[in-house]
Amino acid sequence: MSTINMDLSRLIEETSKEIEFSGVIGVKTGDDLIYSSGHGYSNRSDEIMNTAETRFGIASGCKLFTAIAICQLIQEGKLRFDSKLKDCLPIVFPDFHQNVTIHHLLTHTSGIPDYFDEEVMEDFEELWQKNPMYHIKRLKDFLPMFQDDVMMFEPGERFHYNNAGYIVLGLIVEEKTGLEFSEYIDKNIFLPCGMKDSGYFSMDKLPKNTALGYIDQENGTWRTNVYSLPIKGGADGGAYITIKDMFKLWEGLFSNQLLNKEYTNLLLEPHIAAEDEGKFYGYGIWIRKKNDAIFKYHLMGYDPGVSFNSAVYPANRLKTVIISNESMGPYDITCAIEKEL
DSSP: OOHHHHHHHHHHHHHHHHTTOOEEEEEEETTEEEEEEEESEEETTTTEEOOTTOBEEOGGGGHHHHHHHHHHHHHTTSOOTTOBHHHHOSOOOTTSOTTOBHHHHHTTOSOOOOSSOTTTOOOGGGGGGTSOGGGOOSGGGGGGGTTTSOOSSOTTSOOOOOHHHHHHHHHHHHHHHSSOHHHHHIIIIIHHHTOTTOBOOBTTSOOSSBOOOEEEOTTSOEEESTTTSOSBOBTTBOOEEOHHHHHHHHHHHHTTSSSOHHHHHHHTSOOEEOSSTTEEEOSSOEEEEETTEEEEEEEEEEETTEEEEEEEEGGGTEEEEEEESSSSSHHHHHHHHHHHO
């Protein structure tokens, strides 16, 4: 093992211990796995440990899957980036702007109302007081939460992270293919990449080796997140994956296995500047620049009892996957790795 790899491993171990990390961490240089570790319990009650085989929810980390699906349909000629929402779905959105396009939805610039606006609401669990989470099984089940609300701003005016926009994109995938969204992703993304352990699983029938998400209370007690999230994930988040499968996804994307070179490049292009300096958004993916060069392509996901961070650092030929079954942790480990880079 090289000195750099040893230093990186030591740094990850120290940080994981310091923050009492629960989850899994994987680091690859090129095709070589240089670091892998599991921490904490996937099931606290039965004291089952997290391992490289454990499946974890990744929340918004799977917006990339939705963006890839849309780009596949555009590549096939079934849609265009400038296709208007009103021409793609038979669903009526009474107060949505007529000029909202696929590009706007992909880049969080549509201005449509969001069912969970992260700048206004802090607690994702508030949503399920009026709309029981066990009723949210299909993408159409999200519609009553935003369909009749008014626009936040004019399409294309600015970047504003929007979960509902990705629900709408998922509905477009269903409309254009005749498949349920999760079925389309299974067949056209997970299967071609060999991601055999990944899927949009229902929380009331999770497969074996799936970590339960944990919410720690201030008084030292804890509970699982089973009543905190939709019963089944949708086009804006909620798939379950393993670290091995996440590496396969990155490899499938960057080798033009999922999209041809033209559309892979379009997906990875920094289309819009986001909130922070040097931070951009492509299609379903965050992009960080340093000195006008791409420092990393990355995905993030946060839900009650779920935290996820995965990145590709082109100049360093490095890929990282960090997933937790608690509400925090991957960000701290990512920062420690980047300090070493």
